[in-house]
Amino acid sequence: MRRSIETLQDDFLTPEQVAASHKVMGLDAQLVTDGTYFIVESEGRIAGCGGWSWRSTLYGGDDSIVERVPRALDPATEPARIRAMYTDPDFTRRGVGRMVLELCEEAARDAGFTSATLMATMAGVPLYRACGYSEAEPAVSANIDGVEVPLVRMQKRLA
Template sequence: MSFQVRTSTQADSEAVTALLQKSYAVLLRDAYAAEILDKALPLITKARPELLVSGSYYVAEDDAGRIIGAGGWTKQSPTGEDETPDNGNIRHFGTDPDHTGKGIGRSLMTRCMSDALDAGIAEFNCYSTLNGEAFYRACGFQSVEPFPITLPGGVVFPSVRMSRSL
């Protein structure tokens, strides 16, 4: 299977949302209790318009033009914490569960790192899902601390803050 990574646009909103819904519903279920996912999934699976047009959010498309992966980085932290003048933050990664293990996530991460280095970023933070920790570790990230994220409505979503030098 071949795929291409490109910068996202606002026109990708529906396809990225569909990807995140499919990805997170399948891939998170072994790491989180059903009652957490029932509340969290509607909040975390929507494409973020500001990311789609940021110039640093990317999609992976298969040869038929279907989005099978997405992810990016921003200077701003999604939590508003742990920001420094020379760090960036990995944002809203997801891979179609039918296509995991095929290098899609790694290709998106490689693009993030390359573009971030070009922008003068020296370090990445990441607020990983519990099941995503192994992927980020394989990409050179170190676990820093458990980091519960409070979502709208008071939903507490366990995550892990991770970091890596670029």
């Protein structure tokens, strides 16, 4: 995850923004506990990972300053959350991110969700657009120690 954040964000963020982004990104272990996190391996290495959640939290990892809310979502009225999507820089442009995203969407559909939402990094926006996501609201920024880190909330119908 660290390599993904530090390498793939370089074209979109300043070095200060990349450093600050670690405070809002990362793995939320609750996804693993809930059994909703996927890992793709290739050549004996983790090529990518990502998950989805039936809980209210939209983004943020265990070490994040972002508040996590464990409240269960209502699949009939609320979108599933796509969370903690990362691709190792050595495996980008090979379909790994798309595969993980499709696994997440399928699992969310199987759980009764008809839509999904996510908070995208600037590096992730092209993948999500290519997979049918649209911007739900203009870019927002997390302010970490005075450094603005741009993020985009995106959404997609799953049914």
